[in-house]
Amino acid sequence: MPIYEYYCYDCRRRISVFFRSFSEAQEGEATCPHCQGRRLRRLVSRVRVLRSEESRLESMADDPALLSGLESEDPRALAHFMRRMSEEMGEPLDDELSEVVDRLEAGESPEEIEQSMPELAGEEAPGGDLGNDLGDDL
Numbered sequence: 001m002p003i004y005e006y007y008c009y010d011c012r013r014r015i016s017v018f019f020r021s022f023s024e025a026q027e028g029e030a031t032c033p034h035c036q037g038r039r040l041r042r043l044v045s046r047v048r049v050l051r052s053e054e055s056r057l058e059s060m061a062d063d064p065a066l067l068s069g070l071e072s073e074d075p076r077a078l079a080h081f082m083r084r085m086s087e088e089m090g091e092p093l094d095d096e097l098s099e100v101v102d103r104l105e106a107g108e109s110p111e112e113i114e115q116s117m118p119e120l121a122g123e124e125a126p127g128g129d130l131g132n133d134l135g136d137d138l
Contacts, residue, residue, distance in 0.1 A: 005045040006030055010037030056088040079104035096120070 002025050003018050011034050019025035030040050060066060066084060069077025079101045086093050093101060100120070103113050114120060 003045075004030065005043040006032070006040040007043055008032040008035065008037050009039040009041070011035040014043065015040075053089070060084060060088055075104040075107055075109055078110065 003016050005016050015032055017030040082101050
């Protein structure tokens with residue numbers, strides 16, 4: 001069951017298209033799942049090895065350097081952890097989370113970021129605490 005990667009000229013995204021068989025991939029026409037565009041260019045993809053979510057999380061837990069940075073409460077270590085988690089889970093960071101990670105890499109504290117981005121805590125106005133907001137819902 002092949003998965004091919006394409007570049008969509010209409011929405012300018014890199015996409016993956018799943019085909020049920022190799023013959024379907026050769027005979028069928030790929031369509032962009034985001035914009036339904038058909039102006040696609042097939043890309044050369046990296047070979048992927050399927051691993052379970054559990055296996056990916058275990059590999060992160062087995063990395064002492066990754067966890068020791070978190071224990072020291074270093075914003076840069078938190079940013080590294082967040083990027084690694086994104087890579088391991090195969091989920092790209094959205095624009096908002098990318099901004100957070102960039103700011104952590106620059107050494108800004110999570111508290112400073114939270115104060116300047118109240119929408120992260122689901123607030124309308126600055127001044128709230130994400131931890132307290134989450135605790136209230138539990």
